[in-house]
Amino acid sequence: MERLIFVAGDESQTARLGAALAEAIPDGTVVSLCGTLGAGKTRLVQAIAEADGVDRRSVVSPTFVLLQEYQGRRPIHHFDAYRLRDEDEFLGLGPEEYFESGGISLIEWADRVESCLPAERLDVRIEVTGDTARRFEIEGHGDRCAMAVRRLKELLGS
Numbered sequence: 001m002e003r004l005i006f007v008a009g010d011e012s013q014t015a016r017l018g019a020a021l022a023e024a025i026p027d028g029t030v031v032s033l034c035g036t037l038g039a040g041k042t043r044l045v046q047a048i049a050e051a052d053g054v055d056r057r058s059v060v061s062p063t064f065v066l067l068q069e070y071q072g073r074r075p076i077h078h079f080d081a082y083r084l085r086d087e088d089e090f091l092g093l094g095p096e097e098y099f100e101s102g103g104i105s106l107i108e109w110a111d112r113v114e115s116c117l118p119a120e121r122l123d124v125r126i127e128v129t130g131d132t133a134r135r136f137e138i139e140g141h142g143d144r145c146a147m148a149v150r151r152l153k154e155l156l157g158s
């Protein structure tokens with residue numbers, strides 16, 4: 001496991017983290033996003049998607065649709081588990097197929113469906129530490145994701 005703590009003083013720093021993540025994570029990466037309402041999960045997905053060539057305005061919280069897909073340089077599968085009844089409803093979306101279909105998968109409120117996620121993944125926990133301040137704890141589990149976090153550290157110079 002490899003861990004990185006990134007402190008964003010404002011949204012532009014979150015955007016910088018998202019761009020670095022887009023570069024650091026290889027195809028097939030599953031990213032779990034945890035944090036309270038308004039922590040910045042969707043904002044981070046926007047930054048990752050934008051760095052992959054997607055218009056960020058098309059990235060909204062998929063709270064009511066559970067799953068959205070964007071076509072950037074690679075497919076981005078954006079899940080939101082907030083309104084799911086239970087894990088079975090999540091499994092009904094066929095997440096494994098998306099996880100394995102190439103591109104990257106990003107799951108908001110991932111703690112609600114944790115047992116449905118692969119052990120090899122990137123865990124991102126976001127804490128609100130001020131009006132525009134956020135603390136990101138990023139953990140890479142498994143060889144590929146640990147390597148991605150090491151690459152992320154290089155890109156961020158931290």
Ligand SMILES: Nc1ncnc2c1ncn2[C@@H]1O[C@H](COP(=O)(O)OP(=O)(O)OP(=O)(O)O)[C@@H](O)[C@H]1O
Pocket residue numbers: 008009010011012013014035036037038039040041042043044061108131132133134
């Ligand atoms: N440093 C920052 N990083 C991210 N968002 C920030 C930051 N500072 C302020 N914000 C604001 O915080 C809000 C984050 O909202 P966002 O929709 O990304 O949260 P969320 O975690 O997806 O919430 P939800 O659980 O409702 O989906 C936005 O209004 C954004 O402008």
Ligand SMILES: [Mg+2]
Pocket residue numbers: 041042043061062108
């Ligand atoms: Mg959201």
